[in-house]
Amino acid sequence: MKRFWNWLTMSFLVWLAACGGIAAPPTPTPTPDPRALAAAIGQATQGSKSAHFRMTLSGKPVALDASGVTILNSIEGDLRRPDAVLSVLNITLGSAIGEIRTVSLAGKQFATNPITRQWMCLQAGSTFDPAVLFAPDIGIEALLANNFADVTLVGIEDLNGRPHYHLRGTLPAEPLRAISLNLLGAGPVATDLWADQETLRASRVILVDTATDTTNPSTWTLEFSEYDKAVDVREPVQCP
16 A cells, blocks of 8 residues: 555656646856956947946046146036047036036047137147047946956846846056046046946946045946937037
8 A cells, every 4th residue: 555655646746747837946047257247248338339428426526627626527428439429517617617518529629618618629638538438448348348356246236227237346547547637546446337237238337536535535427328329429610
């Protein structure tokens, strides 16, 4: 009788498994390597044709001039790969709030006078150029792909209604100074990165320039949106 019940039990289990009653244990999803993930995010973001961006500054003020009179508050605009950027710089000039419009195209830079609002031709390297922030070989996306150090995966978080990878690490100071005309990168910069889990394109990057102030460091928050939209960039004036 005991053998009969053992046989009956085994027969039932075999039948149940054949009918799908016993599910195989799920295969665990491997945790992605944070450094490899950062590289993929940088490359995917650079792979876009265009994007809207907004850079907001907080903490210790960042001055655009040596005298400290002109403070950069935010930059917002559109970039078209590889070298075209339209942007508006929101600034504090003395006690007044103003804006500077800029156009960067194929290595040329144009900007409006914050007082007269007339367009001017600028000499390359004479002032901060937002286009350099996204330069193909040295821009922020390239640094995330190639220079993001001590990277950890904080987790997967919801951002704008979509799951995002959240990575945390450090970007070196020198290459950040090179793309910001020394405005960013007083020392190694603590960096948090959020990228869409499906597309791997960056949505938010927070750069904390910890060496600027121990209690209230300069913090740059960069947000990307509207990837691959049409962006029309033209020279606003003819330069001599």
